[in-house]
Amino acid sequence: MAKKIxxxxxxxxxRDMVSFTLKGAGFEVVEAEDGxxxxxxxxxxxxxxxxxxxxxxxxxxxxxIENVRQDDAYSRIPILVLTTESAPxxxxxxxxxxxxxxxxxxxxxxxxTKAVNRVMP
Numbered sequence: 001m002a003k004k005i006x007x008x009x010x011x012x013x014x015r016d017m018v019s020f021t022l023k024g025a026g027f028e029v030v031e032a033e034d035g036x037x038x039x040x041x042x043x044x045x046x047x048x049x050x051x052x053x054x055x056x057x058x059x060x061x062x063x064x065i066e067n068v069r070q071d072d073a074y075s076r077i078p079i080l081v082l083t084t085e086s087a088p089x090x091x092x093x094x095x096x097x098x099x100x101x102x103x104x105x106x107x108x109x110x111x112x113t114k115a116v117n118r119v120m121p
Contacts, residue, residue, distance in 0.1 A: 008052040035059025054083040069098035078119040
C-alpha cells in the first residue's frame, strides 16, 4: 500500500505540482489549502508525512505545525516545510514549532522525492 502524504498550500498550482511529483514517485496524496483545512483532513484520514507552506491565509504554516505537534494522534508525523522563505529566523521558528525539514521553492522534483524518502517512517 502506498504511503500517504498531506500537502498544504494556498496555491492550487503549487499543490498540483507537488502532487504530480509525489504521485509519480508512487505516493498517495491528499491536499489542503491552509492549516485549518489541513487539520480537518487529518481528522478524517491518517497520513505518513505532511508537506506544508508557511505563508497561508486563515492559519499559517507555523501555527499549523504547532497544532499538529500538540495533538498526540499526529505528533510523530514528519513535517517538511516547502516555502519561498529562506531567512534563518523563519527556519528556526519552524524547527522550534516541530518541523522535520525545510525545502525552498521552487523545488527540484528529485530533491523533494529524496527528502520525502529520507524522513518518511
